[in-house]
Amino acid sequence: MSRSKHLILWLLPLFLLGCSGEASNQWHGHDITGVMPDLEFDLTDHTGQPVTAEDYRGKVTMMFFGYTSCRHVCPVALSKLADATRELGDQADKVEILFVAVDPKRDKKVLDDYVTNFTPDLVGLTGTQKQLKAVAKRYRVAFSYEEPREDGFYIVNHSGAVFVFGPQGKVRLLIDEQSKTANITEDLRRLIEQSSG
């Protein structure tokens, strides 16, 4: 093999790295297109209706796992998502926030009230342990319950990531807890533009 061919072989991975770096820079969140399975679940929404992913086709969806008794992380994360959606203006109705509540023992009774306090774009989802575990496993997230304190309150460990799906349910982005609201809005806008074009 000639020297120049060797050089090309060596440079090829660098070139490919360069490409992938450029592509992911377009997004503020992590581009996970094709990395994870499409949106799919079998749960109950906050009004008590059984729902599947099909019910949210046509909208960009953001899925976040949490629980209603969560005092800090979940309210902050959810209001950030709600703000980011509101910033979209008249395109806000093209986005749905799916809040998967993983503490059915406490969540079931209050989910409806909890959800309406946030934004009309928010959907609360819950289900049996089996259903919730199936969704969590699909998106490789975990939740676990800590020992209850004396007053009966217990902490639920859960994931911090927001998974964003395109209107056809294809997985697109992973947004982590540190993301800024404006950046989320920008990513959402781009997703909506791509799907309408």
Place this chain on the structure above:
Amino acid sequence: MTLPTMLEQTVAFLQPYDFSPTVLLVCIGAGLLYQRGWRKAGGGLGQAVMFWIGLVAMYVVLQTQFDYYGQHSFFMHRLQHLVLHHVAPFLIAVSAPAAILGAGLPERIHRYVVAPLRRNWLLRHLYAAIQEPLVAGAIFVGLIYFWLIPSVHFYAMLNVPLYNTMNWGMAIDGLLFWWMIFNLRAPGASDMRHYGYRLLVLFLVMFPQIALGAYIALSDHDLFGIYAACGRILPITPLTDQAIGGLLTWVPAAMMSVVGGLVLVHRWNRRSRHVEKPVSPTLGCAR
């Protein structure tokens, strides 16, 4: 805790988190092969115990709830790789299973599958290249570094095929590396070249592992955000999780080099006292 709940919990723990027929079949296949060969060739009890502990340990970290913890805690993930890449393959290789597995192989499979593969020019050269001690050592360390690049680690924990590739790769590379370390002395090679070279490689692979482990353990920020993103299931802070994970990469991983070195020195010693009696894991399989 009552006995029934304990049993129930044990059974629940032993259920695979992500059932893989491939892992199950490979482990059962290796176990059956070994058992058959062990009875035929009359292997020692000690070597059988080491082989079985190694094999069962690999199965346990891949196919029980251990894997669930490995996906959702950095230090459990490091523990999983410590078993897959260091401890289990070490035990399997040091137990000298080649002759026994060879004896367990049905004659027909040996003649029509294994023997042609061993004669294949490309495979032979490829195998020789990756079993060259310095190359094997570089791959051994390189793989640890590669999967711990934060962006690579991020996708490996999210994407199932990539995750499986990582774990299979660790197990296979672990077997290849420790196999090389405890391999039979090539005919004509001097003891110095055989044992000395392997001791040197064991010594050399220690430092990059120590450096990486220490860097992770002593880092003051969360290097692997994926665990926060996907949820930690053990009630410890991210930095504690990371520090324990770093320590596992640092101390026990490097200690395996020391243990391996002691085994080699012992074998070298024994060999120089009974030169006519070869001692090796591939005893009887050097055809």
